[in-house]
Amino acid sequence: MRTFSLRAWLLAVGLGASCTTLADEPLPSSVADLRYGVTLYEYYQSNYFGALSELMVAEARGGIQGHSDNPELIAGSIGLAFGMEQRAGDVFTRLLDASRPQAVRDTAWFYLGKLQYQQGDWAGARQSFEQVSADIDQRLTHELAVMRLQILLRNDDFKEARALYEAADNPEQWGELANYNLGVALGREGDAVAAQTYLNRVVSTPLRVNPEQQKIQRALRDRAYTASGYVHIQQGEYDKAVAQFQKVRLSGPYSDRALLGLGWAYASKQDWPNALSPWQKLANGSLQQASVLESLMAVPWAYEQLGADVDALAAYEGAEQVFMGELQKVEAIRQQLSQQLLLNSIRQSDTRGNQSWFALDLDQALQPEVAFLGEVFARNDFQTRVQAIRDLLFLQSTLADWQQKLGIYADLLVQRGQVRTEKLARMNEQGKLQQEAALRDEKSRLAAWLFSVEKNRDYLALLTDEDAIDNLEIVDGALENLAALNEDDDYEEELRQLNFYRGILLWNAQESFSANLWEQKRSLQLLDKELENLASNQMSLQKAIDEAPEILPYQQRMGLLDQRIAAESVALEQQLASEEAALRAQLDQALNDHKVRVKNYLARARLSIARLYDERLKQ
Template identity: 35%
Template sequence: MRRPPRFSDWLTALLLAGGVVGGTAPRAAEPVSGTVVRDLYYGEALFQFYKQDDFDALTHLLVARDAGRVPHHEAESELLLGGLYLSYGQHEHAEEVFQRLLAGSGDAAVRDRAWFYLGKLRYQRGLDQEALAAFGRIGSSLPEALAAELPMLVAQCHMASGDFDGARRVLEEWDAPDSWLAYARYNLGVALVRLQRVEEGAALLDRVGRMDADSDEQRDLRDKANLALGYAWLQANDAARAKPVLERVRLHGPFASKALLGVGWADAVAADYRAALLPWLELMDRDLMDSAVQESFLAVPYALGHLEANGSAVERYQKALATFDTEMGRLDGAIDRARGGSLLPALLQDDDADLGRWYWRLDAVPDNEDSRYLYLLMADNAFQEGFKNYRDLVALERHLDDWRQRLETYADMVEARRTAFATRLPATEARLATVDIAGLQAQRAALANRLAQADATRDVAALATSGEQEHWAQLEKLAADPGFATAAPELRERHRLLKGVMLWDLDRGFRERSWRAHRALRDLDRELATAEAQLAGIQAAGTAEPARFEEFAARIAALAPRIGSLQAAVAATLHRQEDTLVAMAVQELGAQKERLASYRVQARFALATLYDRASTQAATGRGAAP
């Protein structure tokens, strides 16, 4: 007969899988609410950040800081930069930023946030004691959201380093916000169970296991607490307390299979094998890739054997062997396909490849023959993080290819403008050759001299209009006529009056006409200066523009190999990441196959035991016959 399961193994696996859980953490480097934006480029980076486009936020912020465009947000922008590096997993860059902030900032709020993110960074890198040291430097100026998260991170550090008493002290003293209380109780309960203080841990886990739940996340946490508590009681050989706790787990939740298996073993420990068959038979109809379902294929004949239904037990063991063999063959095919390179592209076939989304996770799998195995990979956080990096690399590869194509477009634009300029330049130069700036300036000088003479001699006729000058010339011509002296007195008097009136009018308007003439002369000076500058600019452009075109072409040509180098680096990194993910997938699929192989060995051994028992009973019966 197969021995009962090792409840300690199940509990250890469960608790290690759970670790310390928490609600949705705040985004890395979340700016303080109510920030007044004084620099446009910082506001633009914040806009990209709040769009959750971390890639553009990071690149735009780097450019703005390099160009000195965020003078009023130096500390805030550096803190945001460090958080963006952290969200991208660029731990070394992030730590450099936070260390600079700590060395240069006197603002307590900035320093506290820098210590917080530095501690979080160290925790993510597995430096638990260094993380605790950073958390210990935090004062009282953390924003509310970060202050709420801090005790959970400290507890995680203690638990990751095996200091469960330290985790208990932190969580017991934590006056957690409502949204964190259930997680705190669960984590403290897990810590106490690990310390073999089951009764204390059970009280907390039971409280979480009975809580009202308003969301799927809370319902999952409630089920997880009941599952952990149930297996803790099984490990403590208290099946009577384990069963009702495990029965609180939802039948269609993510933890239902393990709960059904545990309920069956609680009945089996109490020697109620008929009752144990009910949850185990229910399990056998579920997805075989669930390890609890696999175990049910052995648990059912185990119970049947105890019920002396040896024939049915043999049939069930034989069915288990056939099922395991079929599934192992399918796993071999899935492993071959994973090694063949079809796994990762299939996972991204429906993705929008938006670069820089920190929150992205793989939430759905393609509809193909390997889908049932991929769900197990999706549940693995290490694979999720690795696949997120792979996805970012794919998106970055496309981004660089887009820039390579843009450079080709820019090079074509520069060449088109250079050709157009060279085509138009001769005609422009020919037209410019007809413009006599020197002659115009000479005419202007002559006009200025005439105006100066008119002002000096008060030559009112010099400023007369063309009509007035024509009339004046007629009067002068008439006076110069030899016959004018013998003309009638009335005619000469009339001539005198006309000339006098005209002189009076010209003299009366002389000052205004002189002012207008000087103003016109100044306008002419400006126009000539503008024309001269434009002419000089056009002439200079004939020399400078080809040089500018060459400069642009050289810059584009210099960027092209840089992008090519980056593309090569990304391609190499992408290939290594792909190999890593494929190895993880193959390892997971191989572990599933090994588990099935182990169960297969147990089934064969149990089957052999049944056959041996039947043979012994048959031999005993023959020996007892008369």
């Protein structure tokens, strides 16, 4: 099963270099690369797909800077959690280079061994774990020890397993699962005393506060009580076996084996009435459980021991009908496998929550064939295949979303190009890009005029008093009129007065000339500054126009991405079809195996029926 957590490791390495312990320096409170922070955020939101995608994008764009080997370790670890075993193995193998820090190599060996452990390569996992130094971060030592212990148990190396267990500074650190595995293994070996010791440690551990942890603890307790009961049966301690079986919760997931064992414990004492009770209760369970199949045959057998042959015959015939109905159900499901029942059953689970295991929709679970598939899928050997299909369905949905977004982006690019073209056309039409040159020409003309005025001391050119200008125009007009009159007439006095008034006006203009000249020069200076600002703005505008990204390359890139997504979608469809075919074959084999088991029990039931009828005929 692909259950996995990175939290312990993330806390171990912090956000910086992974070569110091928390006692040496505090955890960093910031990240050096934003993409690394985004990756951690996505991970802690349980969005492993997003976290891995962020790392892969960062890798394509030059990698994450400032965090040593941590990004690679996270990439490999998330890949391992997400089922990308080949990618995870490649990453961890690359991190084993001698140039890497010892802490990094230890972590890589640990996760490489864990990958091999999950793949069932016990020898390879053991070799990898042996490469881990004693300086590995303490947060990983417990899980490492548990996996080492489990490998020893799988290799039937019980002596070394017990030595490893007892070598721990605090035996309580092993936890309930390690105690349970060791107890069950020793029980199968016949070491009942040692087995009971470890199983008792499972049930004596105080319940934790966390509800989820409590749920796991209670399930392990049920399994430990059940295993302990069977060990007692092996030792002929039937009363103790009954006591252990009765501690198992009837509402728990492991009550079937406990009920079966409880019946056999009573049967071993020849207490047939009490043996019947748990077996009859168990007979109503799912026939995919071997204990239920066995109970259907155990009930009539117990009736026979009580001498109730009529009840025994009825129970055998009832079991026969149940077995025949189960065979019909198996055949019906097999026929429907070609009608998309398989994928539809998986699609009924929420593919958006792609991090969790397969869970049937409650409404659909009411359908018998789907409920049957759900029980099959819940088995460990189906989990990996089912989760792979769910991941592929999630990726298929993601690609469809991306393809839709690409269409939207393409439309946005077209609209952006149209808006840019329209703006440039309006600017060219209004001549905004040529305004600065025309204004500079006008400014040069004004400067030349002012220079001429100053040089020629043209007082009247800078005259700004409107009354004075009007009076000067009147005087000049009068002088022109006098000049046009008959020369014989005497206008000398009028001419003298007009020239006098004109002189006064010229005097006043001369008095204000310097101030007016300074004001005009100041205006030219301000105009120079405004022209400089205009030139700067036009340069910025021209630069923005020149350096603005071209739409065409983006459109070409969008086209390539669209083709790539289309190709990936085709490959995804092919892989989905391949995984579905493999799952169908696996399910078909499981159905065949189940059918064979049911047929065997059906044959036993019919033989028992025939035997009872034969005995009655002989009477």
